[in-house]
Amino acid sequence: MTRNETTTCDETTNRMGDYVDGVMQGAALHEMEQHLLTCAACREEERELRALLAAAEALPSEVDLPRDLWPGIAAGIEQAGQARQRRWRWPLGLAAAAALAAGVAVALMAGGRPAGPLDIAPSATPATVAAGTLPSDLRDAEQEYAEATAQLLAALGKRRDELSPEALAAVEENLRAIDVALAQVRAALQQDPGSPQLARLLTSTHRRKVQTLQHVLRLSQPS
Amino acid sequence: MVTQLAEASGRRAVIDHAATSDPRADERALVTRAQEGDMAAFETLYRANARRVFGLCLRMAGDAHLAEELAQDVFVRAWQRLGTFRGESAFSSWLHPMTVNIALSERRSRRRRTARVIATDDPTVFERPPEKKGEPVSRMDIDKALATLPKGARQVFVLHDVEGYKHDEIASLTGVATGTSKAQLHRARKLLREALRG
Secondary structure (H helix, E strand, O other): OOOOOOOHHHHHHHHHHHHHHHOOOOOHHHHHHHHHHHHHHHHHHHHHHHHHHHHHHHHOOOOOOOOOHHHHHHHHHHHHHHHHHHOOOOOOHHHHHHHHHHHHHHHHHHHOOOOOOOOOOOOOOOOOOOOOOOOOOHHHHHHHHHHHHHHHHHHHHHHHHOOOHHHHHHHHHHHHHHHHHHHHHHHHHHHHHOOOHHHHHHHHHHHHHHHHHHHHHHOOOOO | EEEEEEEEEEEEEEEEEOOOOHHHHHHHHHHHHHHOOOHHHHHHHHHHHHHHHHHHHHHOOOOOHHHHHHHHHHHHHHHOOOOHHHOOOOHHHHHHHHHHHHHHOOOOOOOOOOOOOOOOOOOOHHHOOOOOOOOOHHHHHHHHHOOOOOHHHHHHHHHHHHHHHHHHHHHHHHOHHHHHHHHHHHHHHHHHHHHHHH
């Protein structure tokens, strides 16, 4: 076979797929057909490829399963459902608290007449989860946050004259929202005391309360 | 009334058909019940579609154990996304692209997979009707040969030559260029012909 014929057969082999798939057109199609007329080897390539594609197309779409997969599927659905329940949405109170903290800041900066007695219910003594249901490090962390919160509330109480009624109301609503969030997380922990996600959420919610109080205190300082 | 019974983990899901049953209407009723949380109805949908889903997973994965995991994933995801099924197509048509996507995004480690060998000694996993006389290529041979291909080539061959996807669709699904899809197909066909020659 001459070099030209070999080259032509190599090219034919490389382009056979396009020819068999019916996407070849024009001069390329003509050259291919002309070559196939004269080359038995390439005709055999074409036959083999067409047979392969016909068999592939005829493969049954259904294959018998080696075993019943339903138990695994049911378990997977069950697990996915439990994961969704445990994926605790950030308590709504915290989203509100973030907005309220900004409102408190505005009220404080705008000034206003002094308010009456500070009426912020210290929720610094949290309704703790029953002893023994929380890991000891989490109980310790809750206690520390409770002490910090109590100190900040006491400090804020001394600054009540600096706070307008609007600011007081905003602070109280803010803290109430965070306490609602804390109660929700604690209730969830009673159901699932070993959950690391809930433990993290509890500590971060406490931290948010402390940060809010610190923020309000800073803003209430006389300039 | 014709009563169709589906064994379901020791329970029975009874579906009453009218004398002139409409399979699509029956399927829509099942889907509606499944969307409302009826696991027995979903199990019936699973049993009606499992062989097709498994068949596609098996050919895409080239490994029976992995195909079982993928098929399970398909139905778990189908349950989670049932709310998006509008009933405009057959349930099997709705499952098909989900199956392809899951098979393509298979991320688990191939702990039980050997590189080029089917992971089962049970030939009935490729059970076929009796071969027609004069058929040049055995279907079992093709499935066995498919499992020996490199993953990319195998998946493009299955999508293009078995499932009928076009190269631009394959490129979109797999994230490769259209030219790469064509090259993979050419390679797959060449390797398959070599494998089938023996």
